[in-house]
Amino acid sequence: MTLLETTSAAVISTQSVSRKPRRWGTRLGWSVTIGAILAFLYVPIAVLVLFSFNTSRSLSWPMEGLTLDWYRKLAGNEQLIEAVGNSFYVATCSTILTLVIGVPAALALDRLSFSGKGAFRKLVLLPIALPGIITGISMLILFRMVGFTLSLETVIIGHATALLAVVVTQVYARLQRLPRSYEEASADLGASGLQTFFFVTLPNIRSAVIGAGLLSFTLSFDEIPVTFFLTGRDNTLPMYIWSTMRRGLTPEINAVGALIVAFSAVLIVLSVILMRDKPGAR
């Protein structure tokens, strides 16, 4: 699954290479191209946020006026608040689960040799490229067969499974850059396996673990395909938005969206700060 590793490793890597100066014409051409791509990426998000302040119900141009009414409405929407709570519950639990399972999995893949390692690796990494719907329905059938009632807990299991690959690739990439001599030195100095893990390995992969945790929290918070099949009576936030959306478009959804965008931005900044490798200063 080299392709998956390339992709996830790219999230972390950026290097500098020296360049030569350019002519004006090409520079302008480049600026327009890059500007257009950035506009393609960010105008929709700006529209989403902007229209959450629109006075009118309709989402058309020009905007009629600015208001915070939609946010006020949100505050009184009990279903929504419950969905947000559910999402926090699901995302927190599934993040903890993926870390508890994913970190040892990455360790095993990087540091241990055992038979069936190749198959294990393929299986763990599969969900990165596999459509969520397959994870969703295959687990739905499993739960149905063993007689589990669908609930937020089944959603948690589904998310943990689907997101395992994210944690494993991120932590694995970090482990590969961690010299093995650290762990050997620790063992040499008399530390047991557990001591080595908690005193030496974990502190050195901390940034990757935190980053992977934040990412899987966000992805779980936002997950639909798996949740769609595995949830019972309770709705997570995206499921609630999804059902509202199908009834009709209102700036209320934009307001929720704007809040989510803000929340994501905070997480991005947080992860950039936390994942920045400061050698020795951690």
Next chain:
Amino acid sequence: MTAGVVKRARLRQFLVLSPPLLWTVLFMFVPYAILVVYSFWRAQFPLAVPDFQFGNYIEIFTDPQYLNVLLRTAKIAGLVSLLSLLLAFPYAYFLVFKVRKPGLRLTLYMAVVAPLWVSYLLRAYTWKTILGTEGLLNSFLMSTGILSEPSSVFLYNQTAMIITLTYVFIPFMVMPIYAALEKIPPSLIEASGDLGEGALATLAKITIPLAMPGIVAGFTMTFCLSFGDFISPILVGGPDGLMIANVIAAQFGAALNWPLGSALALVMLVIVLGIITASDRFERLGQARLS
């Protein structure tokens, strides 16, 4: 005594390995296996009965509606990947070869990757609000006088889906291409310039071939992700925009034919795995040729 120590080391290895192993077997291997088994069952009230018959597969491969959906899905996923590539390659190229300040390069890189953190659902939703009959694009075009009445051509069709899916999945194209371009030594490109190759020739003969693993990886990711999507078709796709994942979802919902749904899911799984394997092969082939 020494044997005891060895055993303890094995035990520790076992303890590290067993939780993830148990989890993957229980919640990945077993469900996939059940999915396979289920695809041979028969749908019967209330749900399905055990059986071993190929009826579901025969239905998929004889009823043209399924083949049509599969082809349409492949077409849309292919176009999404192509469009993403056309946008992502220049962007990544610009970042790696034209931006000189590392800080700016990182910022521009993060600018593409960051939307991944913003809700997928909302990113698709915002296109619905932009392209809809009462949406931003229509009202904007009307206010500028280009259109006299709202047009419905923007939303609920395959074009809308392609735009939306490209928007959603483009980061997966930029990331591997960026990584691949970054690995190319700038001296190689300068050497090509020294040898009198024009910029375009250098691009075609040096840069693109060397970036191929990244392009293939990005294409594979984008294709597989679009291939399995079932949110965008509902939000912005019209009646002719249903994709294979929607058909599968329907079997587990209103149509209530789980065995057929399982068989369809397996067909999808095989296609996706086939593409991943092929791209992996390609990459390994490329590596072998380089070394």
Next chain:
Amino acid sequence: MTEIVALKNISKHFGTVIGVDNVSLTVEQGEFVTLLGPSGCGKSTLLRMIGGFEEPTQGGVVISGKDVTHLPPNKRPVNIVFQDYALFPHMSVGKNVGYGLRVGGMRRTEVAERASDALELVGLADRFDAKPHELSGGQRQRVALARAVVRQPKVLLLDEPLSALDANLREAMQVELKRLQRKVGLTFIMVTHDQTEALALSDRVIVMREGRVMQDGTPDVLYDRPSSSYVAGFIGTTNLFQGQVRGETLHALGHQLLVPKGLAPDGSMLTFGFRPEKAEILPLDAAAKGTLPATVTDILYHGNSARIVVDVSGVSLSIDQTIAGARHGSGLPEIGDRVQIAISPDRIMVLADEVAA
């Protein structure tokens, strides 16, 4: 002297590749032993098997009378200084040095005390709170040493300890290393590919090649009586040539040389050699017995000496000549000069070689 480490017929295979091939050796208490050889000769693997990082495919490791073959590193009374030092980047220097004591369950206050004592020993007591990345290469090396000796191991293993340092620092650290070893009286086993380092530091050097021991002896024995042209070539420079002994005469290079009686069995074709500094350059007209006529082809000036390369019957030989005064007028020959060279008879070495067989 007591035996502290014994390797018994030890082998290590990596798949089909043989890393170490049936090696047996012992190390005495307090000895400084060096495993010397080019990369890939198995020296590091051997060291790692003593440290417990690799399990031998065959054979056993005994440390201090106890079979430790299957014990993990944390159960062995040895400590290692890694090539990259492996200082934990997230811990201060003091925490690094105290790590081995803390995981052993020692009280914090005592750990800190012992750690600063160990840092004192290597002259870094004032860097207790620094982070490893704030230290210079030489300082890191010393921290790594302190961290390893603080646990009072029976044996200290050093894996290419000086290779990450630049040339000047390396020489200074050699002195330091030797001083430390004398001070703490520990047994040192070092791995290196640098022959000068090996000769300078060790009581005994073990030369390895392709997983096997080629020669095991004190530095002077290795230098003066290398057992093979491989060892002779690896340690210092050696002039090699083929020849045949008849009585007290060595027939080689188209001429006759004097050798002590019984240097080698009569009549068989063998490889012989001599060190560049064990020969002399004489003017062509100086009368001497058993000398070789030669032509000077190159002169490499080394400051207090010069290496003179000569051609004898088509074979190129190097001869070092000390220079007493200034370079010019020091009696050095010129390129193209016809000279004769005299090799001290008792400095001619016989090398047991597959080449000569």
